[in-house]
Amino acid sequence: MWRLAMSTLRLRLTAFTAAFLAMLVGTSIVAACGGLMETGIRLAVPPQRLAAAPILVTGDQIYELPKANPADDEEDTESAVLPELVRLGTDTLPQVTAIPGVRQATTDRRSGAIMVHPDPDTDITTLADLIENTVPGTVTLTGDERGLAEHPQARSGRENLIVIAAVFGGTAVMVAMFVVATTLGLSVQQRHREMALLRAIGATAGQIRRMVLGETLAVSALATLLGCLFAPLLGHRLYGRLADGGVIPPVVEFHQGWIPALAAVAVSALTALIAVLTAVRGTTLARPTEALAGAAAPGRPTGGPLRRTLAIICFAAGCVLGLVSVLFMPATLVSSTAGPAVLVWAIGLALIGPTLTKTITKALPWPFPGLAGYPAIVNARARTAQMAAAITPIMLATGMATANLYMQTTQVDAATAAYTAGLRADTVLSPVTPGLLERVRAVPGVSAASEHVTSTGFVERPHDNWQREDGWPLHGVTAEGVEQTMTLKVTAGSLTDLRGDTVALAAEHARNIGDGVGVGDTITLRLGDRAAVDLRIVALLAVETGSEQFILPADLLAPHTTAGVPDQILVRAAPGTDLSTLGANAQDRTALSAVYGAQQQTQAWVNYLLIAMIIAYTMISLVNTQVMTTAQRRREFALQRLTGFTRAQIMRMTGLESLLVTAIGVLLGTVASMISLIPFSIAVAGSPLPSGPVWIYLTTIAAAVALVLAATWAPAWTVMRTRPAEVAATV
C-alpha cells in the first residue's frame, strides 16, 4: 500500500502541491505565533549596563488586586503589572547588605535597582530567593531577566505580545485547520472514482484508508517539518515588525523553542488526518459498483446532520461573541471578540455552504446570456459541491479582510474622535520643565493652562466591583485651568477643589465602589508605582460607560510616574498667541489629532500585518481550490470542444462561472463580516455603521475577482492545450 501511495503522490502533483503548501504555510504561521508567545512568556531581556551584577534587586511590579472578601480563600485573585517604575524604599539597601552571602550591594541611580555582588562560592539562585524572602517588597532578577531592571517597559509589552500572539495564533490555527481540511477533502473527493475502482478489484475499505492515510502522512511529515524550519525565520521577522510597531521593546530577545513547533506540527497533522479520514469515509462507504458507472457523476452536496449541528454551534457562538462585544467588552479590547466572530460566522456558513450554494444557484434567474452563459449556469447548478468548495475560501478571505480592516479603521477613527472631543485646549506644550506652567500663564493671550500626566491605578478600598486587571486610567491635571482645557462634565462638587489629596471620578462608577461613594468620601487608590494614597472625592463626572477615569492633581500624580514630571501642558489661548519663546515644542489641535491618529495607526499597522498574513494564507486555499477543480475538468472541456465549442467560448464559460462563484463568495463574506462589524461598531463608536474608506472593500472584491479568474483561466488554458480528441479518448 505504501508503494501505491507513493506512486500516487508522484503523479498527482497538483493536488498534493496544494495540500503541501496549505500545511507548510499553516505550520509556519502557527509555529511563528507560538514563538511570539514563547518570547513573551520567557521574557528574556539580557542585561547591558548592569550586566556586571549577578543579582539585581528591584521593586515588585506585580500587583495583586484586592478581593471582594479578603477572608474568602475560594475567590480567585487577579494580578496586574504596575505601569510605573516601583522604587525601592531607602531602607532596602542596608537590609540587602546585611544578608549573609552579599559581598557588596550598590544602588544604580538611573534604574533604582540594587546591584548585588555575592560572596565567592555562594549559589546565586539561593541568595536571590533569600533576599526576596527577607526584604519585603523586593523582587530579584538573575540571568536573562536582569534586563527588566533596565527596561521595565518590557514587562507591560509582554502582555501585549502574549495577547497578540494568542489572538493571531488562535485565528491562524482555525484558518489552517479549515484550509488544510478543505484542500485535502477536495483532493480525496477528486479521486472518488479511482477509489471505487480499487474497491471493485478487491481493496478493502481499510486498505484504502491506509493508502490515503499513508499519502497524507508523507505529505504532512514533509510539509510540517519544512514549516517548522521556516517558522523561526517568519517568527523573527514578525517579531521585528512588532518591535518596530512599539508592541514590545526590541531589547526583549526573540525565542523560538521546540514547544511551539511541536504544537504546530500536532495541530496540522491532526487536522490533516481527521480531514482525510472524514473525506475518505464517504468513498469507502460507497458501493464499488459506482466504479462501473460510465461517467464520473458530480459529487453530491453533503448536508449531513453533523455539518448542520456544527454550523448551528458556529452561528450560536457567533451570536454570543457579538453580544459579548456589545455588552461587556471595553472598547479597547472589543477586537478580541469581534475578530474571532467573523471566523466563526464564516466557518458556519462554509459548513452549510453546499446547501446554501444550491439554494442560491437555484434561485438565480438566467443572468448570463449567450452560448457561454447557458452551460455556465447549468454547470453551476449541477456542480454544487465543487461550487461550494470554491466559494468557501473566497468567503473566508473577503469576510476576514473586510471585517478586520474595517475594525481597524473604525477603532482608529473612534479613538481619534474621542481624543479630540476630550480636548478643549488649542495648544499642547511638551516636554514639561520646572516652572514652565507659570511661564505659560504669564504669556499674554493665554486664558488657561493645565499640566497633564497620565498613568494607571487601582481602587484599593472600598471594594470596586468594576475593577479589572487593566486598572483605571488616571489623569493628573491642574485645578485652575482643567475645565478650560479638557472636556469634563461635572455633575456634583467642583474641579477647582482638586488640590492636595483629592480625586474626581465618574458618577456612575462612584455608585459602584463599595456601597457607593460620593463627594466628601475618601477612597484609597493604588497608584502606578504601588504607592497607596487616601483621596477625598471633590467632584463627580458624567462620562460614557467604558470611558471611566480618575482625575487627580498633577502635582500629586506626576511624582508617582516613571518620568516623575507631567507629560505636557494644555493651553487655551487667544488666536495668534506666541508660545514659541518658551523653549518647549508647541502643537495645535489639528497637529495633535494627526499625531494621535498616527500613533494609533502604528498600532493598527501591526494588526494589518498579521491580518495580511492570514488573508494571504486564505488566498493560497482559494487558488488551490480553483486550480484543482479546473484541472479536473479536462475531459469535460474536451467533450465540449468536440461538440463544437471554441476554446474562447469555454474560457468565457469558465470566466462566467468564476464570476458567479466570486459573487456568491463575496456576498456571503460580506454577510459574515457585517454580522461581526455591526456589534463591533456599536461597542467602539456607538453607531452600527463601521467607518473607513470604501476603497478597502472595493479592493478586496477586485483582488478576489482577479485571483479567482487567474486561478481558473491558467489551468483551463493549460488543460485545453491538448487536442480534445486525444483527451476524450483517454480515461
Next chain:
Amino acid sequence: MESTDAVSLEAVRKTYGKDGAAVEALAGVTIGFRRGTMTAIMGPSGSGKSTFLHCAAGLDRPTSGSVTLDGREITAMKEKALTRLRRQRIGFVFQGFNLLPTLTVQQNITLPLRLAGRRADHTLVTQVIARVGLTTRTHHLPGELSGGQQQRVAIARALITQPAVTFADEPTGALDTRTALEVLALMREMVRDAGQTIVMVTHDPVAASHADRVVFLADGKLVDQLDQPGADAIAKRMTHLGAWGRS
C-alpha cells in the same frame, strides 16, 4: 451441477427504491455458468443486464435469492469477506478500462495480488503479460497506450489472480471494430487454452457471437438462450426483443 458451475444464481431478485416507487431490476433469475465457458448476457437497455452482473459478481446484494460462487454462497457474506473473495476468485473487465492512471502496466496488472498481500509470481506475471501481448509495454503508463492495449491490460489484471470467473461489462464498448475483435479473440483464447470462465455483458451481436452461449434478458427476466449462435441470429433475436427500437 454444483461442481461444474463456476457461478450459479437461484431465484435472484433485485428491487430498487421503496414501496410505491420500487423498480424491479431483476425479477427472479435462475442460471448457472459452467466452468471453462464464455457466456454473453444480452438484452435491451433497462433489461437488468448490469444489475445481473453486479449481483453475480458480489458487487451488489440481491434483494432475495442466492448466488453461489465457486461453491460458496455469497449473498450472506460480510462486506470484508466478500471483498477478499472478490479479489481472489473474481476478475473484472470494465468498459472504461478503469486502470489506475498513476501506475504502470505491470503495477496495474499485479495490483490485485498486492491488495491481497500476495507476492507476484514472476513467471506467472511474465506469462500473463506475454499472453496479452504487452511484453514491450510493461513500464508504460495507461495514458501512453491505445484503447485496445488498455483493455488488454485490464484483461491481464483480471486473469492475474487465476480467478474462478471473470466478469466483463461491455469490454469492447469503447473500442473500434478491429481492436474489439482482437480483444474478443484474446478472451476466447483464455477460455479455450487456460480454461477460464467468462461472463460478459454486451449489446454487440458480433461480440456475443464469440461466446459459447448467449443469454437474453428482458424486463429483469431470462427470456431465451442460444448455443454458439452466429451474429445474424443474435441480431435477429435482439430485434424481436425490441432492443433496436427502444435503445
